[in-house]
Every structure is written in C-alpha cells, then in structure tokens.
Amino acid sequence: MRKNNPRDNPFAEETIDLKHLEKILDEFKGQKGAIIPVLQRAQYVYGYLPKEVLQAISRKTRVPLTRLYGVATFYAQFRLARRGRHIIRVCDGTACHVRGAPQSIEAIGKAFQIEPGGTTPDYKYTLEIVYCIGSCGLAPMAVVNEKVHANIEPDKIVDELKKLD
C-alpha cells in the first residue's frame, strides 16, 4: 500500500532534489494522459508539489506549466505548499457531521491553533477536513497519518494527537 506519511521520506524537508523526478517521468514516458499519475507520484516523493518540480515536469513533458498548474489546482489531492509531519484528516461527511464531527474539529483547532487546511508553524500538524472516508457506520471518524480513529470525541482525539512526537 502506498504510504502518505511524509515522515517516511526524507525529501519532505526543504531541499528539493530534482533527481527523483527522472525515474517517475521515465516510467510514464509515452503514456497518454499520464499527467495526473505523474503529479501524484511527484507529490508522494516531495510531500507536495514545489514550484521547481512543476517547472521541471513541464520542461521534460513539454506540457505547458499553465496546464500543469491548472490540473494541480483543480484536484483537492494536490498541494502547492509544504505540510506538517502529521496529517490529521477529520471527516465531516454527512454521517460524521450529524454525529458530532464539528465539535472535534473545533477542539483540535483550539488545541493546536490551526484552521482547517492549515499547518502549524513548526510543521508538526496539518489539519484537513475530508468528506466521507466511507465508514459512516463508525462516525464520527478521523484519519491521523494512516491510522483510522473511529467514534472520535473532542477531548480524546486531542489527547491522542498530543501523544504524537
């Protein structure tokens, strides 16, 4: 399974080494409509899509940078800014919403001083709101890094998050 945890790859730090792009571009060479998978792979390696990376992809694939930027900003998955080490995704899908997800979102926001979509200044936490992880029977739920937390409660989830290093 693909891991999204930026801690697992050293490139999520500030240095951007374009060497890693070549392998990705080679793999998709000549494939029709491969822009999205290329961007997905690049984001996996770098943790987000830095300007330099988009420029390099554009140079190599001859797809105009404007089009890449258009695609990257269209889809919710792509990030143009660096994110925290721990990605907190709280579901605010219908089932979670009626079962009290907003209270947990508020509690997390207060505890770490972050807005939904934001990252703490020390790049420790990023808080995201997602719509439905597809396990509504266990609502409300959150996914922290890769771990799923079911039936979350405001205080308990904050405590769990504080335990992360």
Added chain:
Amino acid sequence: MPRLNSPKDLADTRLHIRQICREQHTVSPFIYVGMGTCGIAAGAGEVEQTIQKELSAHQIDAEVIPVGCAGMCAREPLVDIQLAGKPRITYANVKPSEIPEIITEHIINGNILTKKAYAQLPEHRHWLEKKSAAENLPSYHELPFYSKQIRIALKNCGMINPESIDDYISQDGYRALSKAVTGMSQEEIITEIKDSGLRGRGGAGFLTGVKWEFCYLAKGQPKFVICNADEGDPGAFMDRSVLEGDPHSLLEGMTIAGYAIGAQEGYIYCRAEYPLAIERLKKAISQAEQYGLLGSNILGTNFHFNLHIKEGAGAFVCGEETALMASIEGRRGEPRPRPPFPAVSGLWEKPSNVNNVKSYAMTPQIILNGSNWFKGMGTERSTGTAVFALTGNIKNTGLIEVPMGITLREIIYEIGGGIPKKKKFKAVQTGGPLGGCLPETALDTPVDFDSLTAAGATMGSGGMIVVDQDTCMVEFARYFLTFASAESCGKCVPCRLGGQRLLEILTRITQGGGTLDDLEEIQYISENMRAASLCALGQLTPGPVMASLRFFREEYEAHIVDKYCPAGVCKGLYSYEILEIQCRGCGLCIKSCPSGAITGSKKEPHVIDQRKCIQCGACYDVCNLEAITVIPKLETIEEIRTNN
C-alpha cells in the same frame, strides 16, 4: 496456475477448487475476519493478529480468511468460525480480549460460545457437505437486518476472500463470462441486459442495455469500457464495499460489457481515498490476467480485453461521466455539454460506455440466471435490487441490498431497526448531497427510481441518511450546499454562482438574519440552476434545499420570523429549559454542564441560569428523562413581544 484456455478448463478448475476446499475443511477450521475499511477501522486488524497468536499458541492449524464487508457496520469487527459439517457462526463486536475464549470454546471444545454468537449461516458454500443448523441461534435470513434483503451485487461481499480468485471461481465466478464469450453473440448479451430492465445504478437510472447498444452500434475504434468508481457522496460506501469485498465481480461484469460492445480496453476510475479498494483491484486484475480471464484470447477465444486502474485526485465532479473522462485524459475534470454522448464520442473522442460499479457487478448474475430472474424482483419499471448505505441516526447502520419497490418505512424500521435513544424520526435523505430529504408522511413511498423522484428526492447512487428530531433541516440543507458548492468545478455560471448565493442565504437564515423574501429567492435561484446548469452537479445542487423547503417550510419560517431553531442546532437561536414536571433532580445535568449554569438540590427540579448557559447541549444529551427542552431564546421572545 496455468492459463484457462476453454470453458471446460474453467469448469474443471471450479470443481478442483471445491474439492480442495472440502478436503481442507475436514482437517482445519475456517475463520473469516471482516477486513473491509470499516472492519479495520473498528479494530479488525488487531483482532486478526490476536487470532493468529492464539492459534499458534494452541498449535491449531486453521485457515484465517480475510473477507470484505458483510454489511453490518454497526457490529464490526465480525469474526466467523466454520468447522467441518457445521454452519458458519458469526461473532459480532469482537474484542481482542474475547478471542481466547471464543477459540477455546468453539474450535478446541467444538461448542458454539452462545453468549457471544450472533447468527449462523448454514447455507454458506452450498457445495460443501450438508450442514446441520445450530440450535437457538438465528440464521442470517431470520435477522431483521437481513430478512428483507436480496443480495445480488453484494452476493459475495463478506462471504469470500476478495484477494483470492479461486474463492470467487468456487462460487460460480467467471461462469457468466464463459457463457457470454463462448455461447452468446454480442447482440444476444445486449438483448438479455435490455430485457432484464437493469437501470444504471449510479443514479441517473438510464437503461444499461440501451446504453450498451448505442455504444455497440457507434462507429469508430477503439471503444472503451469505463467503470465509474469515483464514489464521492458523503454518507455513501456501496461501491467501496463491492470493490473491497468482491472485486472480481466488477472485473467479470466489465469484461462481459467489453465483449458485448466490442471494446478491448477498459478503465476503472476509482477515487484515491479508497487505497484498500485500489490495492484489491490491482491484485484481482493480475490474478485474472494469470488465469487468462483478462488479456489476450480470453478463455481461448479471439476476444482480448485489458483493464487499467485510474486513480482520481479528489474532485467530486469527476463522478459526472464527461468530467470523469477528461480526468482520465489527464485534464481538469470539467464536464462538457452532451450530446455528443460518450457512447458516440467519449474517452479520446472514441465510443465509450460508462457505468457504475454496481451495474457491472450485477451483470454476471443476469447473464447467468437470465433476464426473467432479474425482472422477477423489484417493480415493473425498476427491476432487480438496490444497494443502500444506511447511515445517520439509525440503529443498524450498514450496507443493505433490497428489492426495488420496498418502502422507506420497511428499510428504516425493519432493516434499520428504527431510531436509537428513543428519539423521533424526522427525515431521510436519499441521493446524498444531490438528492433530497423526505419527511415522515412520505415513509410509505416505494423505493424505486420513479417513485422517489416523484416524491421529491432522488434514487442517487445509494446513500440513505436518516436524521432524528435533533437535526435542524435548514442547517442540514446548508451542510449539503457547503459540500456541493465547494465541489462546483466553476465552468458554468448557474452552478458556480448559484451555489454560492444559495449558501449565503442559508447561512444568513441559520444565523438569524433571514427574511421571508429569502425563501422566494431560494426558489428563484434553485429553478434557474436546475434549468441552466451544464451537468447534473449544478442541476441537482439545489435539490436538498428545495426538498427541505417543501417539506419543512415551517422550520425555515421559525428561523426567520421567530429567530428560533426548533431542533436546537443553530447557535444563538435557541436556549435550553428544564421541565419541572419531568425533572427528578438526579444531578446528571449539573455534572455535565461545563459553565456551571445549572443549579438545584437533589431530588428537586433543577434550573438553568440563561446568562451562564452557552448552549453546548451537554445537559440535553445526558438527560435520560427528556426533562430538558429546546425553547426560543428568552430575549428574542421579549423582543418579539415589545415589537408587537
């Protein structure tokens, strides 16, 4: 495993696998653990590890089989145990600490652990030797949750190992494909699907067979078969369960469709938020390729078919077929006007057939059992079954498959078990953020494409969210609008601006700033969005608002005129009060109150100090006697009095 080069090879393999399974059964017990995303989230991973540990501690040689979602999400983690000649026994809500007892009692001593056993499945794997049912334990079909269900798309979900093609083949898997590619012409398959009356399970309800015929008749090569697995509705997980629980049924259905319309390439567009589904699909595709059930010369015929997975990147609008194809092509997922329809000009401007996961998953069963069998279920114009994800304020949350024509009441009260915590039913939302809500008076509406639309909601792809008295319908509609307007791609004006304006109006109403003219405005904007938007997203975005305005108008008026939210949800538009007659002075509310607003001595009615109360609702949730009620804010009442 060698390639299967003929239908006979497949039949031999099936018999061979069944034989091996029978032999295995006589020597070792089978343990099934529900390992869908829902099961894993409920702790199935840890349960499975404990089982493995316990088995090795006792040196028991058992087959531990991960299965997909059986539908009873509220009872996860589920562990099933089957001993030779005995029915499959289900244990529900299993905790790791309970594993040793279950294993000792059931596997070592051979007795069912009755205090923990939930149900039995004597008919499981009908081809195993005859099994006697256990006493005093309900069968699945005797459980209220299952008794009204008929499982076609979900036939194998939770029953077989989704990562094993052999398990699928043993359950008559790929028999329909074999029948189709060696015994039927393309026209015969299309006629069969047309006759069955199968309508697209993605929501629009277009006849699947007719769609296939358009694509079959369309000129141009290559043609493409596309599966829409971009299940983005909040509160819906039907497609995920099929992908995770029975991926081969989708593969088989798509391959049959490919043969029927004359396509050699297929794409499964799956949302990236479903990593487990994608992993299992990949595995299933590679297994099918090894067996020669995908790839070149399928089952020794001249038919070639390849399948590719395309991961979505998080855009709800990509569930619209033209946007979906734009996304596969690597562009922004923006819809375009139709016609031309995808059947004529679709992916890379070639004829393409787009169907939902469930439509494809039902196909093999229709080919195998015939159109009359399928038509025999459901209603005249909506045949077969419908899959729903039943969620919200309901006892038995889960995944269900019911014959079309069943009433909402039967689903909610019999299958779903009604509303928990003695609360009252308020509304049911079908069709997700693009559907509509229906009130109690509509509960006897039959569930089928036409009746639901006529009643003011939509069938949608299968989300069914039940809400109770504590849900504010204005806030509920606002919530859906937040979602739908954020997901508007922005290409057409009615959707881009209409959604925003509607959201502004609803937000204003929930904050107590609405006027009665706003209700006219909602109507006006909604009608225009419906008429002028480019795709279904824009056309249906006003659906939830229009439905709730139609059925719950008095609630909108209460927000606007009385500045009162009767459900006690919209901050600042209500306060709490303790009913003296009901309150027995137990003190629970005092303990729960974070702001110290409640006072009162033991066994005497308590009182809320409105100046201190922050309307958090903690007391309301904790009171067992329904002594705490929602009332309009005192200052609003006074204000209205002075104004009059």
